[in-house]
Amino acid sequence: MEENYQIETKCIQSGWKPTKGEPRVLPIYQSTTFKYDTSDQMGRLFDLEEAGYFYTRLQNPTNDAVAAKIADLEGGIAAMLTSSGQAANYFAVFNICEAGDHIVASSSLYGGTFNLLGTTLKKQGISCTFVDPDASEEELSAAFLPNTKAVIAETLSNPSLVVLDIEKFAHVAHAHGVPLIVDNTFATPINCRPFEWGADIVTHSTTKYMDGHAMAVGGCIVDSGNFDWEKYKDKYPGLTQPDESYHGIIYTQKFGKLAYIEKATAQLMRDLGSIPSPMNSFLLNVGLETLHLRVPRHCENAQKVAEYLNANDKVAWVDYPGLRDNKYHALAEKYMPNGTCGVIAFGLKGGREVSVSFMDHLKLAAIVTHVADSRTCVLHPASHTHRQMTDEQLIEAGVAPDLIRLSVGTENVKDIIADLEQALENV
Ligand SMILES: *Cc1c(COP(=O)(O)O)cnc(C)c1O
DSSP: OOOOOOHHHHHHHSSOOOOTTSOSSOOOOOOSBOOOSSHHHHHHHHTTSSOOOSBTTTOOHHHHHHHHHHHHHHTOSEEEEESSHHHHHHHHHHTTOOTTOEEEEESOOOHHHHHIIIIIHHHTTOEEEEEOTTSOHHHHHTTOOTTEEEEEEESBOTTTOOBOOHHHHHHHHHHTTOOEEEEOTTTHHHHOOGGGGTOSEEEEETTTTTTOSSOOOOEEEEEOSOOOGGGGTTTOHHHHSOBGGGTTBOHHHHHGGGHHHHHIIIIIIHHHOOOOOHHHHHHHHHHHTTHHHHHHHHHHHHHHHHHHHHTOTTEEEEEOTTSTTSTTHHHHHHHOTTOOOSEEEEEETTOHHHHHHHHHHOSSSEEOSOOSSSSOEEEOTTTTTTTTSOHHHHHHTTOOTTOEEEEOOSSOHHHHHHHHHHHHHHO
């Protein structure tokens, strides 16, 4: 258990806890395997009778230290790192769903998550109903079926920047006896901790602000430990019935509140892989050590850029929850009083072509398939990340065809605005 430090201290101190003579800095355990003295010692690990390391696909000390830090930042009880954010969302759902099950998802989602839930999981027999995140509790309730096993949504959706009413979603999910999974990538635990508002599981693409330097793709799943799987025993047989692939272990009985992450590690990681390399976890940890310094600067810069764009004649619309006239301003004030994120969505007068031409004129802001790192960058989702979607699907996902996603970095904001200004003059 970690000390009860403030979040800034946790960014630096949580996770790796060296004792006498151990390295002060988290070491990179770049080893696939771990040595034992007797056959019996290792056998006990395979039986999950003892905790310990034997193969990096299951557990690795570098990965585990970073997972523990993120669990602590979110206020959760355990976490598991994955090789990407996609793997995190997939495992978070697949850990409690199987063929024949159903999930409810907010329609305002990252394009990759939308495809995962709407298309790929369907091929595995898990169906999904997408709901408008702004719908009333009654409307949301109508999406639930007897075989619904989870609800999933993003705190701040990528790229449409819808602020999730977490309490509303948690309330509806719990009324139907299922957990709420929240992808907290954009807000980060610096600005919002969804467990404090009733979410049960949190996921991250650590690729974004957590890494912060665009160095390593990665993901994470954190469990609050609050969802009572035993209460809905029949609904979650994977957690509450014997696992035949693990000598009949019952995860809830053996691991109590840790059941969800233990199962994800012992079963899903074992069978599906998708671990991060220890080197990448080390880089992620370096990023986490400055998360509390970087996130406020991203927000401060983005606020100024959003205000600048909002006042510009060539700009048709700006979506940034920090703007007073934004539809989600009140929800942002409630759930993220210190700021939302560095990402702004906007469109230019003249539509799609003008937006694309504007991007081609930028100098400091680079066109990259990325978001949420120190360098200012832009992307046109309709031409890039959401390219597979029809215009109808784009609108349903809250992504206008002319939407430019601007990820405001931590450079001096005067330089960022000057770059936008010269590109606007040139379109
Ligand atoms: C980027 C992103 C993902 C996918 O993460 P990868 O690390 O790219 O696999 C999932 N959810 C959100 C909100 C994201 O921004």
